[in-house]
Structures are given as structure tokens and as C-alpha cells.
Amino acid sequence: MPEHVKTPDPARRSERSRQAILTAATELVSEVGYQKLTIEGVASRAGVGKQTIYRWWPDKGAVVLDAYLALTNADAGLTFPTTDDLEADLRLVLTSTVGQLADASFARFYRSLLTAIQNDEKLARQLNERLLGPWLEATKERLRVAVRAGEIADADLDAAVDLFYGSFYYRWLLRTGPLSTEYCDSVVALLLRALRP
């Protein structure tokens, strides 16, 4: 078929709608918060019908989580940095998160999502199954590589990953202090001291 003859391409149109929906969901969570977001509002901003959204997603939690995964590039798969320098890998993960949270719009989005899971067990489960669980597992796998290489001791890695991320989230969610790259360095240094053989 000659190239200049335009025919509808349902797959491409679908992908365009999907992207518009995820963008609308991202913007609305940042602007009004997860709790006030409605499927109607997302549909209206994305320029699609409500039924288009419900064809792909069962509820707003599922749309927003897909939006979050797309935003953090986690939809392409969760891979923890694995070079031959454990300390650098750990620092990279924390400093990247500091960088993301410096974006006020991203920070509002993520804070709103974490606020919503306090009263929404189903959303909490979805977030854990789709993001937090796999990410904690990827982190533990990185630490297991280090255990096998004799770089760190064979410690309780469940508690270790909580120490690693927890310090960071504690400061951010309880708003007890600023996040900085120096802070990331301190956390990584203490964690490595805790784990050294």
C-alpha cells in the first residue's frame, strides 16, 4: 500500500490513548492527590471515554500504579545496579531517589500514593505486589551477589534492606530532616559497616 494512503491503525491509536491516560493520571495525582482523583477526571483530561479506561484497568489504583511505574521507568523491568563496586551501586540507588524527590511534582505524586495506602489495604497490596516487593527482592539479590563474593556477611537481608531504605523514607515521610547526597553516603557507610564480614 502506498505510504501516503492513511489508514486507521488501531494498535497505534490504542497506544496513544494508553499514554494519554497515564499522563492524565500522573498529572492529576500531583495536582489534586490520589484520593480526589476520579476515573471521570482522568478520562476527561485524556480525551477518552470512561469505558476506554475500564477496558484496560479494573480501578483507579491500577491506573495510578501503571502511571507510577511508567514515571519511574519501572515498567521496563526493575534492575538493581550491579557493578563490581557494591558501595557505588547502593549510593547510586539512594542518590537517584534523592534526585527524583527533588522534583516537586514527582514528590507530590509519590507522597500522595503513600498516603493513600495508609487507608486502602487493596492499593497497599497492589503497590507491594507490583513495585515494592520486586524492588526489595532485587535489592536483596544484589546483596546476595556480595555475600557470594565474600564482600559482606551472610546477615538477615530482610532487615538489611529495611535499614537501607527505611532511614531514607523515615526522614522523608516523618519530615524529620533534609535528604542530601551526604546523607545517602552516611546511610550506605553505616549499612556496609553493619554487613561487613
Add this chain to the structure above:
Amino acid sequence: MPEHVKTPDPARRSERSRQAILTAATELVSEVGYQKLTIEGVASRAGVGKQTIYRWWPDKGAVVLDAYLALTNADAGLTFPTTDDLEADLRLVLTSTVGQLADASFARFYRSLLTAIQNDEKLARQLNERLLGPWLEATKERLRVAVRAGEIADADLDAAVDLFYGSFYYRWLLRTGPLSTEYCDSVVALLLRALRP
């Protein structure tokens, strides 16, 4: 004056009203959440007028924080356990918190307060000034005692206290896993490894 002649005792009546207000605030945060609580609702449940509340507290954040401090006995002063056994002192603090959070009504109260500070900078500041800040300071002071005794190294204590509490709050707020006394043991063991001289 003969004892059987009852006279009004304004101080005692004030204290009764104050207690009734704090109890009403505690119950309402657990039942409807911080955000839906109103001064009118507290006044009505406590059987006092709104003006009585405003005479003692400038806003609902201040009432609820006083209720929280009374609930956790923190109004009597924040003292970190300081025996000659650092590990036992640290474990006691975490396991006490696990015990408190096992009370569903207390857990709802505290979760609601921490949810509210995500969108309320003023409340976040009040919580930090009146509770979290002094408590982190008390924790660092306990660690300084251990540094002076040569039990732990002179590490970055700001990061150390965040590791200590953070792991715990991470698991609770991000709902990634259960809290247990075994978990407290693991966290304390890792922290002490990180801090040993």
C-alpha cells in the same frame, strides 16, 4: 471550711474538662481520622463549649498532638531507657512500639497523624518540635553515653538513629511486612554491628 460544704473548684473542673477534651480528640482521630476531626466534634463529645477548647489550644493540630503525647505518656517527659545494657535498651524501645501498634485503635490514631503531616507542613513542624525532634535527641543522647563508655564508635549518630527507627517505620508505613519482636532483634543486631568500635 467544713469538708462537707462543697464549693466549686475551678482548677479541678478545668483539669476534668482538659482530660475530657483529650479523650474525645483521641477517640475521634481513631474513629474518623485526623482530617475529618473538627473542633466542634471534639467539643460536643467532651461536653464542653468550642470556646473552652480555643482558650487552651490554638488549633486542632495542637489538641491532637497533646492527645497523642498524653496517650504515649510522653507528656510526662521523654526519657530513653538507659541501663548498663545498650542492646536491651534499644530492644525495649522497639518492642514497646510494636506493642503499642498492636493496639488497633492506637495504630489508627498514629497512622492518621502521620498521614496528615504529608499535606500539612504546620502539623509536621509541630509534631517534629514537640515529639519526634526531642525523641531523636534523647535517642542520640543514649548513643552518646555508649560512645563515651567505649561501647560503640563515634559514628554519624543522625544517620544511626534514622537507621534504627527507619527500618521499623518503613515496614509499617509502606506495609511491606509484619512487625515482630524477632524483627526488632534483627534491627538492633544490625545497628550494633554498624556502630561497634
